[in-house]
Amino acid sequence: MARRRGHLVECGGLGDERGIDGKPVGGERGLVGIGPGRWIGADRRSVGHRLKDTDSPMAAASVDTGRGRWCLSPGSEQVIGVELGNLMNTRTRNVGGGSSAAWCHSGLGRLSGPSSTDRSGPTVPATEDRTVGDAFFPEVTGRIPFGGLDASDPLAYRVYDPDRLVLGKRMQDHLRIAVCLWHSFNWPGSDVFGVGTFDRPWLDPRLDPLIAARAKLDAAFEFLSKLGVPYFCFHDRDVAPEAGSARETQKLLDTVVDDIGRRMADSGKKLLWGTANLFSHPRFAAGAATNPDPAIFAVAAAQVKAMLEATQRLGGENYVLWGGREGYETLLNTDLGREEQQFARFLAMVAEHKHRIGFKGLLLIEPKPQEPTKHQYDYDVAAIRGFLERHDLAGEYRLNLEVNHATLAGHSFHHEVASAIAGGLFGSIDANRGDYQNGWDTDQFPNSVDELSLALYEIVRSGGFTSGGFNFDTKLRRQSLSRDDLFHAHVGGIDTLARSLLVAAALIEDGALERLRTERYAGWTGDLGRSILTGDAPLEVLAGRVLAGEIDPLPVSGRQELLENVVNRAIWAVDAAARAEAAAAR
Ligand SMILES: [Mn+2]
Numbered sequence: 413m414a415r416r417r418g419h420l421v422e423c424g425g426l427g428d429e430r431g432i433d434g435k436p437v438g439g440e441r442g443l444v445g446i447g448p449g450r451w452i453g454a455d456r457r458s459v460g461h462r463l464k465d466t467d468s469p470m471a472a473a474s475v476d477t478g479r480g481r482w483c484l485s486p487g488s489e490q491v492i493g494v495e496l497g498n499l500m501n502t503r504t505r506n507v508g509g510g511s512s513a514a515w516c517h518s519g520l521g522r523l524s525g526p527s528s529t530d531r532s533g534p535t536v537p538a539t540e541d542r543t544v545g546d547a548f549f550p551e552v553t554g555r556i557p558f559g560g561l562d563a564s565d566p567l568a569y570r571v572y573d574p575d576r577l578v579l580g581k582r583m584q585d586h587l588r589i590a591v592c593l594w595h596s597f598n599w600p601g602s603d604v605f606g607v608g609t610f611d612r613p614w615l616d617p618r619l620d621p622l623i624a625a626r627a628k629l630d631a632a633f634e635f636l637s638k639l640g641v642p643y644f645c646f647h648d649r650d651v652a653p654e655a656g657s658a659r660e661t662q663k664l665l666d667t668v669v670d671d672i673g674r675r676m677a678d679s680g681k682k683l684l685w686g687t688a689n690l691f692s693h694p695r696f697a698a699g700a701a702t703n704p705d706p707a708i709f710a711v712a713a714a715q716v717k718a719m720l721e722a723t724q725r726l727g728g729e730n731y732v733l734w735g736g737r738e739g740y741e742t743l744l745n746t747d748l749g750r751e752e753q754q755f756a757r758f759l760a761m762v763a764e765h766k767h768r769i770g771f772k773g774l775l776l777i778e779p780k781p782q783e784p785t786k787h788q789y790d791y792d793v794a795a796i797r798g799f800l801e802r803h804d805l806a807g808e809y810r811l812n813l814e815v816n817h818a819t820l821a822g823h824s825f826h827h828e829v830a831s832a833i834a835g836g837l838f839g840s841i842d843a844n845r846g847d848y849q850n851g852w853d854t855d856q857f858p859n860s861v862d863e864l865s866l867a868l869y870e871i872v873r874s875g876g877f878t879s880g881g882f883n884f885d886t887k888l889r890r891q892s893l894s895r896d897d898l899f900h901a902h903v904g905g906i907d908t909l910a911r912s913l914l915v916a917a918a919l920i921e922d923g924a925l926e927r928l929r930t931e932r933y934a935g936w937t938g939d940l941g942r943s944i945l946t947g948d949a950p951l952e953v954l955a956g957r958v959l960a961g962e963i964d965p966l967p968v969s970g971r972q973e974l975l976e977n978v979v980n981r982a983i984w985a986v987d988a989a990a991r992a993e994a995a996a997a998r
Contacts, residue, residue, distance in 0.1 A: 588881025590643035643684035686723030701758030739785035756803035810839030816846035840880025868916035
């Protein structure tokens with residue numbers, strides 16, 4: 413079969429409307445054309461736009477507009493392409509061999525050519541296999557290095573040094589960092605007042621879902637590799653939108669999950685946890701498990717079954733349930749008792765299925781007090797702990813705690829971590845912080861060593877993560893438009909966690925906090941305390957000893973300020989040690 417060779421010509425960026433024969437074209441529809449007599453490119457608003465007035469030997473042209481790449485279906489003059497510049501590990505083959513969107517996906521690797529509008533520009537080899545490693549984030553040219561505190565490169569880790577040993581364990585193994593696919597790759601930067609602002613070309617709803625999913629995964633795995641972290645997390649709907657029927661939806665999910673499995677095998681990246689999105693679709697507006705309609709409960713159950721099995725297939729280490737719609741908007745239409753029974757039944761069914769399929773990971777519930785609903789049943793650690801114990805589920809579930817959700821519930825994150833550990837429910841962390849002036853979930857990247865050091869202290873002193881880790885369930889600010897903003901955000905957040913880990917380790921090695929806490933409770937390991945706890949000293953015995961003057965205690969200091977000084981001095985000491993190391997290295 414004779415293949416038509418693609419003609420590659422560099423094209424202007426978005427808004428470059430040099431047009432055909434030098435005449436601007438497209439106007440506000442945003443078409444970008446260039447080259448004498450030919451259309452070769454278009455901006456993102458032009459997907460599906462029918463091109464006219466072309467003399468079209470434009471077959472299989474693929475164009476780098478500076479914002480990504482476009483491909484045009486040969487012969488049809490229809491822009492079918494996407495910004496495909498983000499495709500990673502894409503094999504270039506059959507360029508010009510078809511006119512479908514599938515051609516578009518398979519037809520592009522990383523294309524590069526001279527900055528030329530010359531017709532005789534470079535051609536795209538028809539059958540050349542090439543591997544692309546840096547297609548969507550070309551401004552970040554390799555893996556983020558460790559540079560130390562004095563590094564001048566803004567994209568170098570100052571503190572996070574994966575192999576550095578802290579209390580005998582690698583930093584990477586303490587922190588178990590994960591990147592989330594939803595906010596970082598599946599969220600367009602929209603808010604309730606405005607549409608998306610981000611450059612996420614695979615989110616164009618007109619794209620074939622498989623092409624979109626693969627372009628998204630290309631970018632995500634490129635990001636993971638360059639960031640140099642071990643884990644990622646995703647919801648079913650982040651990678652596979654709903655198709656025409658439940659069966660087609662399942663098929664698409666299975667296809668994409670297989671694709672993810674291959675990428676994991678190639679890259680060595682691992683799945684920290686999977687989860688099902690039971691909150692975006694309109695059917696879930698009144699809840700999933702707690703919906704007044706049992707048919708919606710059934711759809712949610714099918715979705716969790718599929719995603720739990722997908723997580724197992726990918727070797728996921730945990731499975732998370734976030735009940736974002738499991739709550740109410742008004743009590744006027746809500747039967748609290750009934751919804752609690754439904755919710756308990758749902759969680760029991762998920763646990764039963766976990767055991768049936770032999771999934772070895774932890775099931776994790778994520779507390780959040782409100783937003784999107786007025787009130788959510790998974791309010792905080794204490795509420796979930798009571799719920800699990802009431803419904804005989806305490807052995808089946810642990811918790812995925814988020815900093816911002818803790819603060820929305822009126823707690824410090826330190827409190828929620830310590831509560832989960834005390835209740836035997838600690839599982840994993842979403843590291844997003846909130847904004848102290850805003851009353852909603854801003855999901856910002858962590859940046860306070862002072863706050864996170866206390867949480868890390870609790871985590872490390874209790875033995876650290878088992879299968880959990882620190883997931884960046886974080887959002888860029890809506891004005892953070894550059895592609896590399898995603899790197900700056902994660903690098904800073906990871907350094908903050910790494911620094912907090914060093915402070916926690918210093919506090920543990922110093923031992924003052926532990927010693928003072930132990931001393932404070934010393935009485936409970938003595939005769940009196942033990943006899944109370946074992947039941948050997950009931951009320952009348954205690955009363956008798958108090959009335960006899962045998963028990964006559966004096967209050968003692970809680971030493972709070974002293975303890976706060978211990979923490980601050982550990983933070984400062986880690987600074988001093990790092991400075992000394994940096995100076996020694998110079
Ligand atoms: Mn959040």
